[in-house]
Amino acid sequence: MPNSFTQLYVHYVFIVQERECALKPEIKERLIPYIVGIIHQKNCVTISINGTEDHIHLLVKMHPEISVAELAKFAKANSSHWANEIRLFPHRFHWQESYGAFSVSQSMFETVIKYIENRVEHHKHQTVQEEYEMFLKKHRIEYNPKYLPK
Numbered sequence: 001m002p003n004s005f006t007q008l009y010v011h012y013v014f015i016v017q018e019r020e021c022a023l024k025p026e027i028k029e030r031l032i033p034y035i036v037g038i039i040h041q042k043n044c045v046t047i048s049i050n051g052t053e054d055h056i057h058l059l060v061k062m063h064p065e066i067s068v069a070e071l072a073k074f075a076k077a078n079s080s081h082w083a084n085e086i087r088l089f090p091h092r093f094h095w096q097e098s099y100g101a102f103s104v105s106q107s108m109f110e111t112v113i114k115y116i117e118n119r120v121e122h123h124k125h126q127t128v129q130e131e132y133e134m135f136l137k138k139h140r141i142e143y144n145p146k147y148l149p150k
Contacts, residue, residue, distance in 0.1 A: 013100035
């Protein structure tokens with residue numbers, strides 16, 4: 001009987017609508033475990049998750065039966081719905097419609113984990129927009145700057 005073997009890692013970047021600094025430490029303390037749980041509902045595994053007040057990074061081991069876009073949509077929609085339902089924020093919370101998703105090879109696996117773990121220190125020197133553009137260039141993704149997350 002043939003078997004299918006996969007090892008698919010994706011580095012996601014989700015940005016808060018209008019890059020609002022809404023993800024305070026006490027908010028992330030509740031929101032991050034929820035996101036990990038809903039990703040698990042899709043048979044995917046969150047390897048690393050961290051962020052600053054206006055965005056988060058996730059390294060996810062993907063299940064082969066779910067697309068990158070489907071998982072991003074599911075995670076963002078469900079986490080914002082839950083956060084608004086329990087009134088985690090003093091106002092309505094939304095993620096930006098767009099997101100970043102970058103494939104990660106096994107050779108870069110540990111480097112990406114360290115990168116995600118070091119988000120707060122890293123963003124003392126670089127904005128989320130500068131970081132996002134760096135990812136696009138590094139992964140050779142063509143883009144028009146006017147369509148970058150704002």
